Amino acid sequence: xxxxxxxxxxxxxxxxxxxxxxxxxxxxxxxxxxxxxxxxxxxxxxxxxxxxxxxxxxxxxxxxxxxxxxxxxxxxxxxxxxxxxxxxxxxxxxxxxxxxxxxxxxxxxxxxxxxxxxxxxxxxxxxxxxxxxxxxxxxxxxxxxxx
Numbered sequence: 001x002x003x004x005x006x007x008x009x010x011x012x013x014x015x016x017x018x019x020x021x022x023x024x025x026x027x028x029x030x031x032x033x034x035x036x037x038x039x040x041x042x043x044x045x046x047x048x049x050x051x052x053x054x055x056x057x058x059x060x061x062x063x064x065x066x067x068x069x070x071x072x073x074x075x076x077x078x079x080x081x082x083x084x085x086x087x088x089x090x091x092x093x094x095x096x097x098x099x100x101x102x103x104x105x106x107x108x109x110x111x112x113x114x115x116x117x118x119x120x121x122x123x124x125x126x127x128x129x130x131x132x133x134x135x136x137x138x139x140x141x142x143x144x145x146x147x
Contacts, residue, residue, distance in 0.1 A: 001114060003082040008035045008043045013077050016053060017069045017123040023055075023062030043081060050080040069124035075115055077123070086111050 011033035016024055026044065030037040044063055047053040054066050065072065078084060087108040090097035100108060 006078045006082040009077050009081040016065045017127045023064040025062040046081045052080050070122050072123045073119050074121045075118035
């Protein structure tokens with residue numbers, strides 16, 4: 001449903017949202033999110049270019065979110081790197097399809113519902129969930145990032 005790039009961006013944003021008190025290095029983000037570092041660097045550049053995140057150079061530097069996690073949604077992050085493609089016209093280019101056929105109309109309704117669902121979940125809701133399973137966290141590694 002969403003691209004690998006969008007998934008990786010969501011992992012990085014959730015990780016940064018879990019540690020808003022300090023920037024996280026690309027190495028820490030790559031290790032924590034299980035995203036290949038080279039790919040993650042490109043995703044982080046896209047997030048920075050869109051103003052969702054920023055990088056701080058030097059010792060103690062790294063990446064951090066610029067938007068408050070209670071305002072930033074899953075859809076915001078996805079739209080930054082790889083928006084969900086809606087179906088606006090016949091993908092087959094059929095001239096007599098002046099509106100969407102039943103198949104493509106149903107697919108587009110599903111995409112619209114997905115966008116609505118993603119727009120309703122903030123990054124804060126993800127990282128502060130009451131679930132005992134914390135996003136992207138496992139044992140000692142989670143403690144190392146927090147500490």
